[in-house]
Amino acid sequence: MLLAIDVGNTNIVLGVFDGARLAESWRLATMRERTSDEVGILVTHLFARSGIALDRVSGIILSSVVPPLTRTMEEMAEQYFGHKLLTVDPGTNTGMPVLYTPASDVGADRVVNGVAAYETYGRAKGAPVIVVDFGTATTFDAISAAGEYIGGVICPGIGISADALFQRAARLPRVDVRKPPSVIGRTTVTSMQSGLFFGYVSMVDGIVHRMRAELDGGSRAACVATGGMADIIAGETTVIECVDPDLTLQGLRLIWERNRS
DSSP states (O other): OEEEEEEOSSEEEEEEEETTEEEEEEEEEOOTTOOHHHHHHHHHHHHHHTTOOGGGOOEEEEEESOHHHHHHHHHHIIIIIOOOOEEOOTTTSSSSOBOSSSGGGSOHHHHHHHHHHIIIIITTTTOOEEEEEESSEEEEEEEOTTSOEEEEEEEEOHHHHHHHHHHHOTTOOOOOOOOOSOSSOSSHHHHHHHHHHHHHHHHHHHHHHHHHHHSTTGGGOEEEEESTTHHHHHTTOSSOOEEOTTHHHHHHHHHHHHHHO
16 A cells, blocks of 8 residues: 655645555644654554554655655654655656756645646646646646646635735634625625635636646646635636546655656
8 A cells, every 4th residue: 555645734635545546535734843753643543543554555655845744754654654755856756847947946746736637637638737726825737748847826825815804904804715695795704705706716717718828739738626625616617627636646646656666
């Protein structure tokens, strides 16, 4: 079995693969001060609840955008699984050429998503792919028809925008992000929800249209979404064709197989 770990700014996502099948997955809150023992206890408890023996894990791969937790995960892997994990480096071990400058500046999770999206939605068609990841930040990533990571767009996440409204405007409340009954809000809460929800829907449509116009073969580019808010936003857009919640984990599995072979 393979244990895949994606450390993001908001969540740590773990997945256990039995061959190509995702057997189990879990989501933990990202806490930078956690120790390797704390993470190890959590992970071993999750394995026990799912009836998976730790010694069935024969490899571990990590993608991290939180440097303080990278070493924590490395120590956890060695102490609790007896394995030295493979840490994704966008510029050297993903098997995907990175045209970003410098390559080390692109988030590992963005290239991992690109690997999975291209293999699943682009390679067979010989077409480019656009990935929209609704995480702490909302990111857009462009993969060429030749399987190269070209670059993308980084925007504040919808949760960040909601928090900013609450923190910077004295009379505005904190609201849950959801689709309101109409674009024209009849209350302060529905007005804010409309701005957040439909504002992000329009942003996604606009940016993807512009990216397709710049991409070689962009009219054929598939657009796939992932991340915590993908299900909420994607259905209202005109450009997102598929929501793949396990895209990052699948990308980690593919990169592991490339490095193992």
